[in-house]
Amino acid sequence: MNTCAGWSAPDLHAHCMRTWLFAALFAERDRVRYDEELLFLACVLHDLGLTDAHDGRDPTAACFAVEGARAAHAFVRERGEPEERARTVAEAISLHLNITVPARLGVEASLLSKGATLDVVGRRLEQLSRQAVSEVVGRWPRDGFTGFIVPAMERQARTRPQSRSALLDRLGFGALVRGKPLDR
Numbered sequence: 001m002n003t004c005a006g007w008s009a010p011d012l013h014a015h016c017m018r019t020w021l022f023a024a025l026f027a028e029r030d031r032v033r034y035d036e037e038l039l040f041l042a043c044v045l046h047d048l049g050l051t052d053a054h055d056g057r058d059p060t061a062a063c064f065a066v067e068g069a070r071a072a073h074a075f076v077r078e079r080g081e082p083e084e085r086a087r088t089v090a091e092a093i094s095l096h097l098n099i100t101v102p103a104r105l106g107v108e109a110s111l112l113s114k115g116a117t118l119d120v121v122g123r124r125l126e127q128l129s130r131q132a133v134s135e136v137v138g139r140w141p142r143d144g145f146t147g148f149i150v151p152a153m154e155r156q157a158r159t160r161p162q163s164r165s166a167l168l169d170r171l172g173f174g175a176l177v178r179g180k181p182l183d184r
Helices: 010-032 036-045 063-079 083-095 105-121 129-138 146-161 162-172 175-177
Strands: none
Touching: 010 036, 010 105, 010 146, 036 063, 036 083, 036 105, 036 162, 063 083, 063 162, 083 105, 105 175, 146 162, 146 175
8 A cells, every 4th residue: 555554554653643733733833834735744754764665775865764755755746746845745754853843944844843752752742732632642542652663763773873763762762752741
């Protein structure tokens, strides 16, 4: 199957959907204008580099985020979208592992980063209402996500020791995920 849900394990797909919903909540909270379709695509495709269909398939990609960005770029172009839109999605995905992604690098990239880091480590959790967060997690439960993402990032760190995944692993990524507020 040639879709996000078809490429991704259920835990990863649910994470991508939560990322999208959290990103949209941040946009609403901050009154940020963005392209809804580009944000959706960037969020649901942001971890393609962790899927069996794409992980390790591009030997020139130094990081799964870059590998996923390239796969997403191809996916978007194959569906007839202009190069500029495909590039926006790819750049947002490529940047999503950065500690901070300022809006000057693209509003969709910034929102993707905020949504993903909220879901993975709880960053900025206090900036959204408990009710909104509960609704997102209720719709797309976190069941099994920690057990998926921690080993996946550890594997990325071993296979790509110069990657951002490896840096995050050295900085204690696993402990941050395991202590995440959304899992309490």
